[in-house]
Amino acid sequence: MNINNCIDNPQFYGRRRGRKLSKSGQLAIKEGKDYLIKEEDILNIFQYQKNIILEIGFGDGENLINSAKMNSNFFYIGADPFLNTTAKCLNKIIQYNLKNIAIWQDDVRKILKFFPKNSISEIKILFPDPWPKKKHKNRRLIQDEFIKIIYPVIKHQGTITISTDHDILKKWVLEKFQYHKEFEWVVKSSNDWRLRPNDCFQTKYELKSINQQRKPSWFIFKKK
Template identity: 30%
Template sequence: MTDPATIRRLYGRAKGHKLREGQAALVDRMLPTVAVPAGPLDARVLFGADRPLELEIGFGGGEHLAAQAAARPGTGFIGCEPFLNGVVQALGHLRDGELDNVRLHMGDALDVLEQLPDASLSRVYLLHPDPWPKARHAKRRMANDGPLDLIAAKLRPGAEFRLGTDDPTYCRWACMVLGRRGDFRWTATTARDFLARPADWPETRYERKARRHGHEVWYFQYQRT
């Protein structure tokens, strides 16, 4: 089955409501200073010195990304999001928190993953991705073997892949796809391990929205074997 690693097409919106003057100015002024550059990447290219690297795929409004960066200033974070309005919100978080350990890419996370050397990431986050609930759209889900092959290659042995979702279809799909792979080990030993949000997993707006609607949320943590 064709999946996102081969079709390389972003689905959904790239822009929402028109940016206000201040938001547009923030994009023009700040985004170039924190944008992921073209070409091969490593911690020195991104941050000027060696440090652990983590990457979030589809950071939404950037609240989780910013919270992780604020909690661990010695780690470098890469956030990828194709939606302009989400990038604007993330820029606001970086500005307000005076965070200098984050780089942003407005586009496809798979492109950035390909720029990184193998075994270079300490953690990858995929939080509340678009579930594409219809069976004919399953090929568009990020939790497919193509993207997971790339994620696995870029994670160090022993590193962590975090997946969060409130969609039952995506939950079952991800369990199926990841469960048949030999390069990821699900670390849960009790139900609480995937039903309760870990203390170092900041809440996202999507999680809050899901709980307002009475949805259950699942927190998956996989170790790169």
């Protein structure tokens, strides 16, 4: 995969749809359509919002929704192509009447190219699909090309937080970011990678991981 394919023609291997949407899910998609980002909205968002946090693969939205509820001075963009979880998230956005959130219901790599340089304060990627088999390593989201795309959009000293409980992905992520010297791993003690950062909320996949006696790690990389 080269950088152009990663931006213009990204291949998404996950699920876009699951079971038929419930009545409330269908209603959320209809009533929440104003929260869904269209390509033409993107520059508007960046014109008016200066503290933007991007969450990639928000799943059921526990972290995204709680973060937006707790921090009204930040604007949150959540990206996830999976329709069923988007419906769940929209339901909660409507329920809490959140005004500081917008959803990109597709592969994040399709909008990153529209983001202005130095525009994102933080990126969160919590429990990305690990694709543990060697033959599927190109399906992992974190790739050299991906790091090259996110680098210009993150602000100076901005951070990217990645959590995972898969040993293969832990090693992979650390190797990728060590190779890209434009980022430094923010770590002083083992607690920095063993404990969930204070600004992240427990997600479904973290809970699943703990219940299965796995050990999630949390890596924070800062743009130099």
